[in-house]
Amino acid sequence: MRYLVLGAGALGGYFGGKLLKGGADVTFLVRPARAAQLKRDGLVVNTQDGEIRTRVKTVQQGQLDGTYDVVLLCCKAYDLMDAISAIAPVMDEQSVILPFLNGIRHIDVLTERFGPQRVLGGLTVINAALMPDGTIQQSELRINITAIGELDGRISSRCTAIKMALEAGGIPVQVSDDIVAxxxxxxxxxxxxxxxxxxxxxxxxxxxxxxxxxxxxxxxxxxxxxxxxxxxxxxxxxxxxxxxxxxxxxxxxxxxxxxxxxxxxxxxxxxxxxxxxxxxxxxxxxxxxxxxxxxxxxxxxxxxxxxxx
Known part of the structure; x- marks a missing residue:
């Protein structure tokens, strides 16, 4: 599966780095300053279990190449509308959005724009921060819970595939039959x-x-x-x-x-x-x-x- 991660901040960098560690095909959609930083220093994620340091593929809005199977939405909630505009060109009928935003109302916004069949539910309580030097630091708090699921509660093959990709990189994932709850x-x-x-x-x-x-x-x-x-x-x-x-x-x-x-x-x-x-x-x-x-x-x-x- 081809993954696009919107943002390489704290959560985007953490999830993208773990996906890369597990061998996934990952591209980061980032702003120019972050793209330059990543080109110079690579992606550096200091996790509770060690450091991830890797080169990454980045694109900027307007430079997207084709479509992606999974779009990981890891932006701040106040950037949601800009994020929707940025990812719309890479979405085809088989693409799916997996949001890891705080709050709940973004689900209604995404399903209204893309249809419920192209939106998954997602939650994580992994705590991480983007440091001033561009590195990502996971906190000491060990409540590492991540869950994904179809909004209608069914267990799908695409959720299973995403779970396997994340777990290959070291993120335990639950596929939930009631992700909204x-x-x-x-x-x-x-x-x-x-x-x-x-x-x-x-x-x-x-x-x-x-x-x-x-x-x-x-x-x-x-x-x-x-x-x-x-x-x-x-x-x-x-x-x-x-x-x-x-x-x-x-x-x-x-x-x-x-x-x-x-x-x-x-x-x-x-x-x-x-x-x-x-x-x-x-x-x-x-x-x-x-x-x-x-x-x-x-x-x-x-x-x-x-x-x-």
Missing amino acids: GMWMKFFGFTCNATIACLSRSRAGAIASSGAGESFVSAVLEECTRAATAEGYPPPPDTAGIIRGIFSQPNSTFGPSLLIDMEGGRPTEGEHTIGDMMGRATRRGVNVPLLSAALCNLQAYEINRSNPR
Whole structure:
């Protein structure tokens, strides 16, 4: 199968690097600056199990050659519309998009544009960051879960083939018969973590060490549980315990990607995650003051970021 990975940032570089390690045919669709960096230095991914350092094939928008069997969408959620424009020329009737975006509403956008038969569901909780020197660093947090699946729940040969390609490179993959429910679980966890980190502007260790940290985490969990349950996707019983565990380790340097983006002065996915969860809760009549406070915080951050003093 011929793979196109949109973006060679943290997740795109991680998944693309692992696919290359397993022997897959991979091309990265990247912007000019990243293309030049990759040409000069190659792709470098520091994983929990060692370094991947390899030369890669890159293309830029307008230079795409033919069609691809699988398009891995690993961009930020706020880049979705630009990504759709970029990948449209390489999609034929047999091509399939596998998105690993945060949130859930991108599925509706993609299926409306390309049809449900050309869109898979995907989720990952692999935590990685693109460093200033262009290398990709996987975090110390060992919750390495990746799942893919057909939106209608059937087990398909194309999902099996993608699973084999990723596992050949060292990424364990579950083919799910209810990927949408799995994506909601990820959406719930991401929103909880992002809300906690956004309102505190802190990594997990500082929150764990604070006197009010435990009760604050519990309050966010309770509010997000009510919001997700109102939409018909109550989180599994063990999810809250996992999140509490993340924010109970005083020495932890873990921070969700939204916090890392804020620390770097970059745009965030707040509107597409926290904002989406808050909007869904509001439409269902669920009161979510912490999500509202987090969204206000992020909107103010974007205003201040765009208008520095």
